[in-house]
Amino acid sequence: MTPKQNILNLTYQVFCDAVAELGLPKFRATQIFEWIYKKHTFNFAAMTNVSQSDRDVLAQYFEITLPQVDQTQDSADGSTKFLLKAQDGRLIESILMRVQDRRTLCVSSMVGCPLKCRFCATGSEIGFIRNLEAAEIIGQVLAAESFTGEKVSNIVFMGMGEPLLNREALEVSLDLLLDKKAVGLAPARITISSAGIVPAFSEVINKFGVRPALSLHFPTGAQRSEYMPVNRGYPLAAVLADLKKMHIKPRDHITIEYIMLCCINDTEEHAHELARILRGLHVLINLIPYNPTATFDAQPSTAAQMDLFIKVLIDRGLRVTVRRSAGTDVDGGCGQFALRREAFLGKVGTRTHCMQSKCSRNQRSRCKKCDNEKF
Numbered sequence: 062m063t064p065k066q067n068i069l070n071l072t073y074q075v076f077c078d079a080v081a082e083l084g085l086p087k088f089r090a091t092q093i094f095e096w097i098y099k100k101h102t103f104n105f106a107a108m109t110n111v112s113q114s115d116r117d118v119l120a121q122y123f124e125i126t127l128p129q130v131d132q133t134q135d136s137a138d139g140s141t142k143f144l145l146k147a148q149d150g151r152l153i154e155s156i157l158m159r160v161q162d163r164r165t166l167c168v169s170s171m172v173g174c175p176l177k178c179r180f181c182a183t184g185s186e187i188g189f190i191r192n193l194e195a196a197e198i199i200g201q202v203l204a205a206e207s208f209t210g211e212k213v214s215n216i217v218f219m220g221m222g223e224p225l226l227n228r229e230a231l232e233v234s235l236d237l238l239l240d241k242k243a244v245g246l247a248p249a250r251i252t253i254s255s256a257g258i259v260p261a262f263s264e265v266i267n268k269f270g271v272r273p274a275l276s277l278h279f280p281t282g283a284q285r286s287e288y289m290p291v292n293r294g295y296p297l298a299a300v301l302a303d304l305k306k307m308h309i310k311p312r313d314h315i316t317i318e319y320i321m322l323c324c325i326n327d328t329e330e331h332a333h334e335l336a337r338i339l340r341g342l343h344v345l346i347n348l349i350p351y352n353p354t355a356t357f358d359a360q361p362s363t364a365a366q367m368d369l370f371i372k373v374l375i376d377r378g379l380r381v382t383v384r385r386s387a388g389t390d391v392d393g394g395c396g397q398f399a400l401r402r403e404a405f406l407g408k409v410g411t412r413t414h415c416m417q418s419k420c421s422r423n424q425r426s427r428c429k430k431c432d433n434e435k436f
């Protein structure tokens with residue numbers, strides 16, 4: 062007997078074709094999608110406007126399986142972190158951020174990540190475990206909406222993993238996020254963040270019309286290679302050339318993510334070099350205060366250094382924002398929530414910072430280069 066297909070892995074069109082093959086009317090596919098995506102009902106038995114005989118046929122060939130909420134943490138800034146458990150017991154992390162009416166869900170595309178960026182808890186401490194299925198990506202949205210009763214208005218692919226290295230599942234989940242029969246978000250409300258997997262990056266952005274965010278973080282190829290091994294396979298020049306191929310609407314932009322590391326990438330020279338390589342691109346630079354991890358020996362930039370960096374960029378005609386880091390009081394950096402839970406389960410070492418604010422692992426430290434005290 063062939064295994065049941067998880068409907069959350071199927072686009073509307075593919076599900077329509079499958080329903081037709083079973084000899085059921087096409088409107089059954091529309092009804093089932095409404096139950097799943099609009100009413101958050103994941104059990105055929107509760108789909109009362111579908112005849113019992115058709116429910117029996119559907120249950121014979123399909124299932125509706127999404128990851129289950131394992132833990133949540135509410136942050137003082139109003140965000141909620143979700144740790145979801147997949148069917149194989151693996152943990153998937155997502156964060157719901159609340160700003161005024163906006164509900165932005167940061168979703169993961171992998172368990173862990175193979176790219177090993179040195180400043181990132183996911184890459185350096187968890188490593189790559191596996192890709193997520195489309196059902197596990199879209200399941201993060203459905204789980205957050207069901208759990209909170211709130212409608213997600215924006216999606217950012219900025220959680221664990223590199224989405225473009227899981228392209229098939231990414232494309233199915235984008236189809237479902239955009240399709241009015243499923244989640245039904247406008248393309249401008251979805252952002253794909255990539256460390257620079259090209260040419261897949263521009264291909265996906267142009268195909269779906271969603272917004273791009275490049276995790277750039279360093280203004281030279283040499284520095285990128287030192288801190289982001291992905292640069293050895295996807296060099297900076299090729300990544301910048303790929304950005305130029307993207308169809309960006311006149312009022313829109315490419316977001317450039319840049320983590321601020323004291324004395325590593327935050328000098329005036331770095332700011333000038335950043336402005337130089339981005340010349341001619343319509344970008345918004347998003348500076349990210351570094352959220353320390355235990356395995357990377359670096360400190361966040363000082364406020365004064367950030368101000369200087371921002372001034373150089375603005376003087377060079379660039380637009381700059383500083384990211385408010387959601388949930389940093391509850392292990393908010395990429396992968397840190399999952400890492401702490403995995404440590405609790407004995408799957409990885411306890412190397413992340415301690416939840417007890419007085420723990421010696423959380424003591425103030427100094428930047429080894431400028432000797433400024435940081436936390």
Ligand code: SF4
Nearest residue numbers: 174177178181184222
């Ligand atoms: S920063 Fe992103 S791309 Fe780099 S290791 Fe972490 S999850 Fe992967």
